[in-house]
Structure formats: C-alpha cells, structure tokens
Amino acid sequence: xxxxxxxxxxxRSRDRRQQIISAATKLFxxxxxxxxxxxxxxxxxxxxxxxxxxxxxxxxxxxxxxxxENFTALxxxxxxxxxxxxxxxxxxxxITYLSNFEYISENPGWGRxxxxxxxxxxxxxxxxxxRSVDKYGLRYVSLIKQAIRVGRYRKNLDPYVAMSLLMxxxxxxxxxxxxxxxxxxxxxxxxxxxATLNEGFKA
Amino acid sequence: xxxxxxxxxxxRSRDRRQQIISAATKLFxxxxxxxxxxxxxxxxxxxxxxxxxxxxxxxxxxxxxxxxENFTALxxxxxxxxxxxxxxxxxxxxITYLSNFEYISENPGWGRxxxxxxxxxxxxxxxxxxRSVDKYGLRYVSLIKQAIRVGRYRKNLDPYVAMSLLMxxxxxxxxxxxxxxxxxxxxxxxxxxxATLNEGFKA
Amino acid sequence: xxxxxxxxxxxRSRDRRQQIISAATKLFxxxxxxxxxxxxxxxxxxxxxxxxxxxxxxxxxxxxxxxxENFTALxxxxxxxxxxxxxxxxxxxxITYLSNFEYISENPGWGRxxxxxxxxxxxxxxxxxxRSVDKYGLRYVSLIKQAIRVGRYRKNLDPYVAMSLLMxxxxxxxxxxxxxxxxxxxxxxxxxxxATLNEGFKA
Amino acid sequence: xxxxxxxxxxxRSRDRRQQIISAATKLFxxxxxxxxxxxxxxxxxxxxxxxxxxxxxxxxxxxxxxxxENFTALxxxxxxxxxxxxxxxxxxxxITYLSNFEYISENPGWGRxxxxxxxxxxxxxxxxxxRSVDKYGLRYVSLIKQAIRVGRYRKNLDPYVAMSLLMxxxxxxxxxxxxxxxxxxxxxxxxxxxATLNEGFKA
DNA sequence: TATGAATGAGAATTCATTCAT
DNA sequence: CATGAATGAATTCTCATTCAT
Numbered sequence: 001x002x003x004x005x006x007x008x009x010x011x012r013s014r015d016r017r018q019q020i021i022s023a024a025t026k027l028f029x030x031x032x033x034x035x036x037x038x039x040x041x042x043x044x045x046x047x048x049x050x051x052x053x054x055x056x057x058x059x060x061x062x063x064x065x066x067x068x069e070n071f072t073a074l075x076x077x078x079x080x081x082x083x084x085x086x087x088x089x090x091x092x093x094x095i096t097y098l099s100n101f102e103y104i105s106e107n108p109g110w111g112r113x114x115x116x117x118x119x120x121x122x123x124x125x126x127x128x129x130x131r132s133v134d135k136y137g138l139r140y141v142s143l144i145k146q147a148i149r150v151g152r153y154r155k156n157l158d159p160y161v162a163m164s165l166l167m168x169x170x171x172x173x174x175x176x177x178x179x180x181x182x183x184x185x186x187x188x189x190x191x192x193x194x195a196t197l198n199e200g201f202k203a
Numbered sequence: 204x205x206x207x208x209x210x211x212x213x214x215r216s217r218d219r220r221q222q223i224i225s226a227a228t229k230l231f232x233x234x235x236x237x238x239x240x241x242x243x244x245x246x247x248x249x250x251x252x253x254x255x256x257x258x259x260x261x262x263x264x265x266x267x268x269x270x271x272e273n274f275t276a277l278x279x280x281x282x283x284x285x286x287x288x289x290x291x292x293x294x295x296x297x298i299t300y301l302s303n304f305e306y307i308s309e310n311p312g313w314g315r316x317x318x319x320x321x322x323x324x325x326x327x328x329x330x331x332x333x334r335s336v337d338k339y340g341l342r343y344v345s346l347i348k349q350a351i352r353v354g355r356y357r358k359n360l361d362p363y364v365a366m367s368l369l370m371x372x373x374x375x376x377x378x379x380x381x382x383x384x385x386x387x388x389x390x391x392x393x394x395x396x397x398a399t400l401n402e403g404f405k406a
Numbered sequence: 407x408x409x410x411x412x413x414x415x416x417x418r419s420r421d422r423r424q425q426i427i428s429a430a431t432k433l434f435x436x437x438x439x440x441x442x443x444x445x446x447x448x449x450x451x452x453x454x455x456x457x458x459x460x461x462x463x464x465x466x467x468x469x470x471x472x473x474x475e476n477f478t479a480l481x482x483x484x485x486x487x488x489x490x491x492x493x494x495x496x497x498x499x500x501i502t503y504l505s506n507f508e509y510i511s512e513n514p515g516w517g518r519x520x521x522x523x524x525x526x527x528x529x530x531x532x533x534x535x536x537r538s539v540d541k542y543g544l545r546y547v548s549l550i551k552q553a554i555r556v557g558r559y560r561k562n563l564d565p566y567v568a569m570s571l572l573m574x575x576x577x578x579x580x581x582x583x584x585x586x587x588x589x590x591x592x593x594x595x596x597x598x599x600x601a602t603l604n605e606g607f608k609a
Numbered sequence: 610x611x612x613x614x615x616x617x618x619x620x621r622s623r624d625r626r627q628q629i630i631s632a633a634t635k636l637f638x639x640x641x642x643x644x645x646x647x648x649x650x651x652x653x654x655x656x657x658x659x660x661x662x663x664x665x666x667x668x669x670x671x672x673x674x675x676x677x678e679n680f681t682a683l684x685x686x687x688x689x690x691x692x693x694x695x696x697x698x699x700x701x702x703x704i705t706y707l708s709n710f711e712y713i714s715e716n717p718g719w720g721r722x723x724x725x726x727x728x729x730x731x732x733x734x735x736x737x738x739x740r741s742v743d744k745y746g747l748r749y750v751s752l753i754k755q756a757i758r759v760g761r762y763r764k765n766l767d768p769y770v771a772m773s774l775l776m777x778x779x780x781x782x783x784x785x786x787x788x789x790x791x792x793x794x795x796x797x798x799x800x801x802x803x804a805t806l807n808e809g810f811k812a
Numbered sequence: 813t814a815t816g817a818a819t820g821a822g823a824a825t826t827c828a829t830t831c832a833t
Numbered sequence: 834c835a836t837g838a839a840t841g842a843a844t845t846c847t848c849a850t851t852c853a854t
Contacts, residue, residue: 200403606809
C-alpha cells in the first residue's frame, strides 16, 4: 500500500523533473541559455518557479542536466541499431553518425541546444559536460582507429582530425538547417557528408 | 579652420568607436555576450557609458558590429596573399582557408566571439550577420566549383557539402583549441584538415 | 499497554522538542536568528522540517522558547549554590552573578543567542521574553534592596541603577568575549566587574 | 557656471545619500537590520530601489555606513562641549558620557541601531565597525587612565573593566528606555549611572 | 501524529536604456 | 556631441508555511 503510494509520488516527481528539463531544452534551443529565464522555464513546464529548486540546485545545475538527459536518449536510440548492424567498423561508424542526425531531426530543440549552445559555448568547459562530449567523441575516434587497423581507412589518417571533420560537418550542417528553418532533409545531408568524408578517409 | 576641427572630431569619433568595438570583442570573447554588460565595455574602452549610445543604437547593434569589423580585417589579410598565390583554384582555396586559421591564431579574442558566441547564437540568424557569413561561405563554394570545372575535384562532389566540411572542421577545431586553452598550433591543425579534405575531394 | 505506548510517545515527543530547541540555540548563536532557516534547524535536529510545526506554532514561537529553556537551566544551576551560600545578601548577589557567568562560559551558544540575538532584538519587547528577563532582573533588585536595608550598601543607591550596571556590565563583557573568540576567562572578568561595582555600592 | 551646476549636483547626491542613510537608521532601529528590506528603505527615503546601488555597493555596505555616519555626528556634538569643559579628566569623562546619552535622546533611532543591532550583533565583528567602536571605547579608556594617573581614580582600577561598566550601563539603560517606549528622562538615568560608577572608581 | 512535496510572497541585485544639462 | 545620474523591469534565489496522505 505505502509502497504503491511511494511509487506514485516518485513517478510524479520524475514527471515534473522531466517536464522541467523538456521545457528547458526547448527554450534554451529557441532563445539561448542566457536569454531563457527560470520564470519562463517554469511557466512552460507548468510548474511554480520555486519548485524548480526542488529538483535542481540552481540554474547552472539545470543547464548541465540538459545534455546528460539527451545523450542518454541518443545512446538508447543508437545502441539497438548498432547491434543489428554487424561488426564492420565503417558500417558502425555510419550507423552512429546517421542515428545522430536522425535524433536531431526528431529533436530539433536539442540539436539547437547542443550545437548552438552547449557544445561551442563556455559551458563545454564545464567538466560535467566535457565528460559527456568527450565520451561521445571517443566513440568516433575508436571506430576510426579500428577502421584504420583493419585496412579500411588509410594508415596515415589522423583519427582526431577525422573525428573533427565528422563532428564539425554535423555541427555546421545542423546549424544551417536550423537557421534556415529546417526546410530540407537533414538526414540526407548527413548521408552526403558521410559519403564524402568516408571517401576521403579510405585506404 | 572649422573644417580642421571637424576632421579632428571625426577622427576622435572613429577612435572611440574603435575602442568600443575592441573592448566589446575582448570581453565578449572572455565571458560571453550576455554576461558582458555595457558598463563593463564602457569602462574597458575608457568611454562614458552613455557615450556608447552615441555610436550604437543599442547593445544588439554593437554586437552585430563586431563580426563586420573582423570580417573586413580578415579580407584585408587574405586578399594580398591570394594575389601572390597564382590562379590555381586549389591553391587559392588553401590560401583562403589557412589565412583564416592564421587570423584566428592571431586574434583568439575574435575567434572566441565568432565561433563560440556569434555564430552559434541566435545572432547568426540576424540578416546582417548572415550576409557576412554567407558571403564568406560563397567564396569557398565558388572556388570549389572552379576546381570541379577544371577537373581537379571530382564531378559528383556537392560544393555545398564540401564547403560545410571546410567550415565545420574549422569551427570544431577552433572551438576545441579555444576551450583547451590554445595549447597547440592551430594553423598546423588547419593544414591537416585541409589536406584530408582536399584528398577526399580530388578527382 | 496503551498507557505504556502513550508514555513512550510522549517521551519521544519531549525528546524531539528538546532536539529542536538545542539545534535552534546552536544555530541562532552561530549565525543569528534571521539567518537561520527552519530547514537548517530541522536538519541539524534530525527531524523532518514539517514536524517542527507539530511542536511550535511558527518560527517566532520557537525563537521565544529558546530563552525560556535556558533560563530554567540557569535557575537550576544557581539554586543549589544559593542554598549552600548562606544568607548574606552580598554573598547571594555574588553567587547569582557569577553563576550566570559560569553558565555562559559553559553554554556560549546560549550566551550568543541571548546577548547577541534575543536581548538586543525586538524580541526583547515580546511579553514572553520580557517576563523572563524582568523576573531575572528582579532577583537582583531584591537582593540589592536587602543589602541596602541591612546597611551593607549605601542608602542612596538606586537599586535599579545598580541592577542595570550589573546586567549591562555582564552583557558588555560577554558580547566582547564572544566577539573576540572567547579567548580569555569570562568568569574572571565577571569577578572583576562584581568587585568594582560592589566597591562602588558599599555604604 | 559649470562649477555651480556641479556643486548643485553634488549637493543633490549628498542629500540623497543622506536620505538613504537616515531611512536606514530609522528602519534598522525599528525592525532590525535583517528584517528591513532595501525596498522599504528606498520607499522611506523616497528614492527608487535601484538608486540605492548608486550610492552603496550592496546592503552590507549601507549597513556599515550607518554607524560611521552617526559616530561622526556624535563626535561633532561632543567635541565643542569638551573644549569648553576644561581639562579635568573626570569632567571630560562626564561630558563625553552624558553627551552620548543626549545624542541618543535626540536620535533614538540611532540608539536602537547601535545598542540593539550593530554593537551586540555579529556586525560588530566587521572590521569597519569594530574600528569605530574600538576608537570610541578607547576614548573612555584613555580618560580613565588619565584619571588614575592623576590620582582621581584608585590605582587598582582596571580601565577596561571600568570602560565596560560605562558602556554596558549605557547600553542596558538605553535598551530598557527604548523597550519601554522612552517614557522617562534618559539623560537623567545617565547621570545616575555616572555618579554611581564614578563613586566606585574613586581613589 | 508524522511527513514529503509544494508554493507564494518576497529579497537582493543587475543592467540596458533614458534624460537633463 | 558628451555625460553623470537615474531608473524600471527583470532575474535568480530563499524560506516560512501549508497540505494531502
């Protein structure tokens, strides 16, 4: 009995927390972190302003929570695709890359937050965010190294340069896509990018 | 007499304007646009706060002036190099790209403002900025098209995708360079990027 | 059975109440009443925040409880000493005065609350506190009157002025002692004060 | 011309500053420092809230300014009396002491701030305040020492204890006077205190 | 009686912008 | 043109208190 009530309460808590993060993601993406006030987030999330402080220490803590949440979701989206995709490192790289474009397509708010706010901003200097980002980048580096080792990519390819091109291309194309009002197929652009880079990387 | 006084005044005016833009560039780069107050800019520029309004409509107008100024300086840096560099489109592309890295190396403040503040921010949607950026991007597109036409780059290369990779790579590498404290040679990284991409673009 | 349970509960109640008052005394002394939140008191007392409201009407009520508690303890400390001390009014005055200094020495938290927080604050105007303080002051007045009556203190001594000097001196010396980090022997200072005043009061 | 305007402006500035300090003194005395909000001070001083920040760094700075201001006024009141009062240290002590009671009589707000808020509070630990207070206390100590040297006060009198009794008595009596609604003559009480102590201190 | 969660009413502080001179 | 002074509107954060269970 008590257990059921507790669960219910916990559920409600999680929901509110989620609502706040969603609202923050949306608004940060739309107007930038510094231009988004907690008042706005609260009213978008349909939660009293002061309740935000029940879930997050302060604004900064909320900001840091946003990428964490979304990275988790992105991983959850990518993982099953990778399992089905076989062991070819090029294929794995392709899947990882394109599933990222797909995630952004489906969550343009997050794309904006990440590529226009978090990643290039001072916030990225924050250890918590840096860890997520680095971990994310390392996936690419590791797949590229594999591809080099098995002779699919040329020996003299610098894996960090290669990763920078993948990430930078994605960032650039996403930013333009967002700025121009998402009028075209982002995943298609992603495929083009991958094809071009893949070509340049090959042995 | 009056004419001389007028000129003197105009000179002083230009100087102050310049001082304000410099101060803004420096501070925006250091702490972000939103976290920099006009009061701070004024005191850094050694100009009374309210005088800023003699030169700029409002804060936003000043923000938009910063990239304009620096793009002009970048062009002035690149132009003479291009004239000396012959007519080979690949060479011209290379010169343009690397001179950009050099400019950032020498003006990290500006790099920070542009790549971490202006470009990723909503400001990039501002027509004034968009025009500068687009104009800049078109230089690349046009050189890439030339290279395709003369058979140096492969026929099926999408010039916009190619440009996105050049710009995106630069953005990415610069951002990391700035975030990690500018510990290594940025121009060298630029050379690596260019070499890798150039390889992938070739016929 | 039920009776035993009830008693147990009542015991627990009293304990919690006590814990809350202790925590409040400590924190009020350390940071001041207004700067101490009920949340802090609750967590220091290891009691849920809202349980405080089971024992006290509101924060003000809790504040008023603190001196009450400590006055009781002070009386309990002084009483037996007085019984042993004989009937000489000067001796009784001396014992009462010094046992107060001793109590403060041993409970600097309470000293701080009372002499730096409650007494000087508007709270002293609160009837509840006033009553304790006045009752306390009256002890002195009555002993001083006795001393005058039996010819130990001079006839023209105003007992209220005398009491003010005793209390004021204690307040002053205690405040300085607390502010300067309790670096010296407070009871010793109390003895000096008493000696000086006693001298001045004598017939 | 410009000079006249400047003076006018400076005058206005000083007036506003003064208004703010007056309002603060009054309110701090009436409700305590922590319970007085800047909003209230602003509206009492008839000044927009944000203008307070044109004159004081923050609330704390304003708090610290209050005793400074009033000590200056107290000195200005006492000084001429001392000059007229001759060189007898006992007489000087008497004048200093009583002029303080007079100042409080005339500025009960300040009395409250000082004796119920600043002096016994944590604020007194603030170096800025401590300096004023110590400087003030040292006047007494120095006069007492003189009196001992010239044989008016007994050799074995501890000047610090004596000073504590003077200050403590004043604090006590003032506090009670304030708490009981200033119904009687404070300066008269001061005279009683002084007479009693003086008697006790004599050789 | 006990309590986790929620919240309304402020609090201090900042800052772009205006205006009188 | 220049500028010191002024200010309204917002922002983040705190906290005593309530309430459903």
